Amino acid sequence: MFGTVLVANRGEIACRVIATLRRLGIRSAAVYSDADAGAKHVALADVAVRIGPAPASESYLSIAAILDAATQVGADAIHPGYGFLSENSEFARACAARGIVFIGPPPSAIEAMGDKIAAKALVAGRGVPVVPGSSGAGLDDAALTAAATEVGYPLLIKPSAGGGGKGMQVVATPGELPAALVSARRIATASFGDDTLLLERLIAAPRHIEVQVLADRHGAVVHLGERECSLQRRHQKVIEEAPSPLLDDATRARIGEAACEVARSVAYEGAGTVEFLISDADPGTFFFIEMNTRLQVEHPVTEAVTGLDLVEQQLRIAAGEPLAFAQADVVVTGHAIEARVYAESPARGFLPATGTVLGLVEPTGPGQRVDSSLVPGLVVSGDYDPMLAKAIGYGADRTEALARLDGLLRGFAVLGVETNIDYLRGLLADPAVQAGRLDTGLIDRLGVPAPPEPTEADLAAAALAVHRDRPALPGPWGLRDGWRVGGVSRPARYGIEVGADIREVAVDPAPASTALVAVQRVRGGHVVWLHRDGRTLELPVPDRAERLARTLAALDRSTGPAAPELRAAMPGTVVSVTGEDGARVDAGDPVLSIEAMKMEHALLAPHSGTLRLRVRTGDLVRRDQIVAIVDLDVDLATEHPETDQQEKSA
Structure with a gap:
C-alpha cells in the first residue's frame, strides 16, 4: 500500500478520499487554489500545497502544478477524484513518467471510453446494445445536420470527449439545430479542449441506469449492482438510488454482465461506471451510452447497499492487489438514496448562487450520511462546480431510505448561501418519486418551484434578529424595549421584503419559537438567514433609505411592454456577446x-x-447587475410616450 497519496481535487470528494486515507493510515496530501486556501479539504489533509490562482485552468487542471506538488510532498500515488483531471489520459501518462501511480484505469482505457463515438462502435462489436445515432468522427456542422435527418428528431447533441452532461443539448426541431451546435461546441471546447460532437436518438421517457464495476490488474471484473439516476436537470443528476426500483432480477443480471463486458473490452482497471438508457415503456431493453472511467459522485449509495468502501478498493487495485471477492460474493442489502446539495436558486430557474456560509448544521443519525465540503466561513464563489454536499439515506427498503433522507434534509441548514435543500425535500415528496415512477424528464415537467412563503413566526424571528443586530445606543434607547418620550412604549418595527411587497413586522422580544438565525449586513440594510421547521429562508430587510429609493423608483417605473434593462440572472463570467453595441435587435434575439x-x-x-x-466578453458580473439596455423602437415608444423619457434617462 502507498505511503503518501496526493488528492488532486477539491470540495466534498477531496474530503471523502482523505477520510479513507486516514482510516487506512496513509498520509494524505491536499492541493488548493487561492480560492480554496481555507477550504475543509485543506484542513483535513496531513499536508497541503498551493497550486495556483482560482481559475481551474491555472490550478486544478494544471498537470505541471499537480505533479510538482506530488513531488514536493513525496507522493507515491495520485487520486484524481472526479471531474478536473480524473479522465485525462495525458495526466495518467504524465504520472507514470514521474514514477507516480495514477489511481485509475490505464490511459488506453480512458482514451477508448473518452471518445464516445469510438466507444459505441467498440462495445457494439462485443454485443452490447447502443443508442442509434451519428457514427462518423470529427463531423462538421454540415455533416451533423445531414446526419440529424437520419437519426431523427428529437435528438441529443453530446460532446464526444466529455461527460457529466456538460455541453449536451436537446434539439426538438431542425430549426433549433444550428444554434445548439454552436453552443455545444463552445462548451465542449472550454470544458474538454475538444469540440467533436455526436448525435443520438432521444429515447422516449428514458430512465438512466448505471452499473458500478471493479476490475483488478489480474483480469477479474465484477459489478456491484446498479444505480437509478433518472432524476436529472440539464443532464446533471440530482437524486440517485440503489438499487433501481425498475429492474427485475433477470434484467439486473443481464445489464450487470453487459457492464462487465464493456470493462473487459478495454482491459479496464479500477472503479468505473457503465451508463445505460432504458425506456420506461420497455424496461427489459437497455442501451449503452457511455462509460465513466472514474469514481462517480453517487458512489455512496453503492457503498451503503454493498458495505464496500469504493475508495479503498481503488487504492488496493492501484497498488496491484487482486480483488478479494468474486461476483457471487457481492450481496446488495437494503436501499440507499442520495440527494445532491447545490448552491443554487431553485425559484430563479436553478441558477447558481454564491455567498459565505454564516451558519451550518449537518445532521447525523441511523441510516444517514453527509459527504460535505462545508464549514462556517466558507466562501462559495462562481469558480467551481456548485455542488456543496451530498445527503444519503439508507434503510431496509426504499420507504425507509426515503424517510431517513427526508429527516436528514429537514435538519440540514446552510445559512448565507442559497441552496436547493428545501427543493430536494419537495422533490422527494412528489407522488411519482415516492412510487418510483421516474424518468429523466420528470424534474423538467415539475417546473420551477415558487419561493417559500414565510410564516408570521418566521417574520417575527427575522425582525428580532435585525433588532438585536443594530448598534447599541447610549441611555434608555440602548434598552431597545420600545420606550418613547412621554412614557408611551411602542415596539420597534421593521419592513421585511416578501416577494414584491414589504411587510411591517413589530419586534416581539420573546418569540414563541426558536430558529437558527444569521444576520448579514449589506448595502441598503440587512439580510436575515433563517432555518425553522425544516425550511431555510433568505429575508431582506431594507433600511429606510433603501425603501425610499424603491418607492421613488416605483413611481417612475416603465409602463411599456417590457423593462429595457437586461440583468444578470446569476453571478458569473460573460463568455460570449452575440449582439453589437448600437445595433438593432428583435425581441428574443440572443x-x-x-x-x-x-x-x-x-x-x-x-x-x-x-x-x-x-x-464585454470576459467581464465578471454579479447577480442582478445591468449588463445591457434595449431602447424601444420608435413605433413602440410612441404608443407609450410616458415610457420613452424614462428609458432615455435610464
Missing part, C-alpha cells in the same frame, strides 16, 4: 451569455430596439 459553476445562461432581448451593451 444578446450575451453568462457562465458560472459549469452552467451557461443566455440573455435575450426583451423587445425590439437598439442595443446598448454594458459589458
Whole structure:
C-alpha cells in the first residue's frame, strides 16, 4: 500500500478520499487554489500545497502544478477524484513518467471510453446494445445536420470527449439545430479542449441506469449492482438510488454482465461506471451510452447497499492487489438514496448562487450520511462546480431510505448561501418519486418551484434578529424595549421584503419559537438567514433609505411592454456577446451569455430596439447587475410616450 497519496481535487470528494486515507493510515496530501486556501479539504489533509490562482485552468487542471506538488510532498500515488483531471489520459501518462501511480484505469482505457463515438462502435462489436445515432468522427456542422435527418428528431447533441452532461443539448426541431451546435461546441471546447460532437436518438421517457464495476490488474471484473439516476436537470443528476426500483432480477443480471463486458473490452482497471438508457415503456431493453472511467459522485449509495468502501478498493487495485471477492460474493442489502446539495436558486430557474456560509448544521443519525465540503466561513464563489454536499439515506427498503433522507434534509441548514435543500425535500415528496415512477424528464415537467412563503413566526424571528443586530445606543434607547418620550412604549418595527411587497413586522422580544438565525449586513440594510421547521429562508430587510429609493423608483417605473434593462440572472463570467453595441435587435434575439459553476445562461432581448451593451466578453458580473439596455423602437415608444423619457434617462 502507498505511503503518501496526493488528492488532486477539491470540495466534498477531496474530503471523502482523505477520510479513507486516514482510516487506512496513509498520509494524505491536499492541493488548493487561492480560492480554496481555507477550504475543509485543506484542513483535513496531513499536508497541503498551493497550486495556483482560482481559475481551474491555472490550478486544478494544471498537470505541471499537480505533479510538482506530488513531488514536493513525496507522493507515491495520485487520486484524481472526479471531474478536473480524473479522465485525462495525458495526466495518467504524465504520472507514470514521474514514477507516480495514477489511481485509475490505464490511459488506453480512458482514451477508448473518452471518445464516445469510438466507444459505441467498440462495445457494439462485443454485443452490447447502443443508442442509434451519428457514427462518423470529427463531423462538421454540415455533416451533423445531414446526419440529424437520419437519426431523427428529437435528438441529443453530446460532446464526444466529455461527460457529466456538460455541453449536451436537446434539439426538438431542425430549426433549433444550428444554434445548439454552436453552443455545444463552445462548451465542449472550454470544458474538454475538444469540440467533436455526436448525435443520438432521444429515447422516449428514458430512465438512466448505471452499473458500478471493479476490475483488478489480474483480469477479474465484477459489478456491484446498479444505480437509478433518472432524476436529472440539464443532464446533471440530482437524486440517485440503489438499487433501481425498475429492474427485475433477470434484467439486473443481464445489464450487470453487459457492464462487465464493456470493462473487459478495454482491459479496464479500477472503479468505473457503465451508463445505460432504458425506456420506461420497455424496461427489459437497455442501451449503452457511455462509460465513466472514474469514481462517480453517487458512489455512496453503492457503498451503503454493498458495505464496500469504493475508495479503498481503488487504492488496493492501484497498488496491484487482486480483488478479494468474486461476483457471487457481492450481496446488495437494503436501499440507499442520495440527494445532491447545490448552491443554487431553485425559484430563479436553478441558477447558481454564491455567498459565505454564516451558519451550518449537518445532521447525523441511523441510516444517514453527509459527504460535505462545508464549514462556517466558507466562501462559495462562481469558480467551481456548485455542488456543496451530498445527503444519503439508507434503510431496509426504499420507504425507509426515503424517510431517513427526508429527516436528514429537514435538519440540514446552510445559512448565507442559497441552496436547493428545501427543493430536494419537495422533490422527494412528489407522488411519482415516492412510487418510483421516474424518468429523466420528470424534474423538467415539475417546473420551477415558487419561493417559500414565510410564516408570521418566521417574520417575527427575522425582525428580532435585525433588532438585536443594530448598534447599541447610549441611555434608555440602548434598552431597545420600545420606550418613547412621554412614557408611551411602542415596539420597534421593521419592513421585511416578501416577494414584491414589504411587510411591517413589530419586534416581539420573546418569540414563541426558536430558529437558527444569521444576520448579514449589506448595502441598503440587512439580510436575515433563517432555518425553522425544516425550511431555510433568505429575508431582506431594507433600511429606510433603501425603501425610499424603491418607492421613488416605483413611481417612475416603465409602463411599456417590457423593462429595457437586461440583468444578470446569476453571478458569473460573460463568455460570449452575440449582439453589437448600437445595433438593432428583435425581441428574443440572443444578446450575451453568462457562465458560472459549469452552467451557461443566455440573455435575450426583451423587445425590439437598439442595443446598448454594458459589458464585454470576459467581464465578471454579479447577480442582478445591468449588463445591457434595449431602447424601444420608435413605433413602440410612441404608443407609450410616458415610457420613452424614462428609458432615455435610464
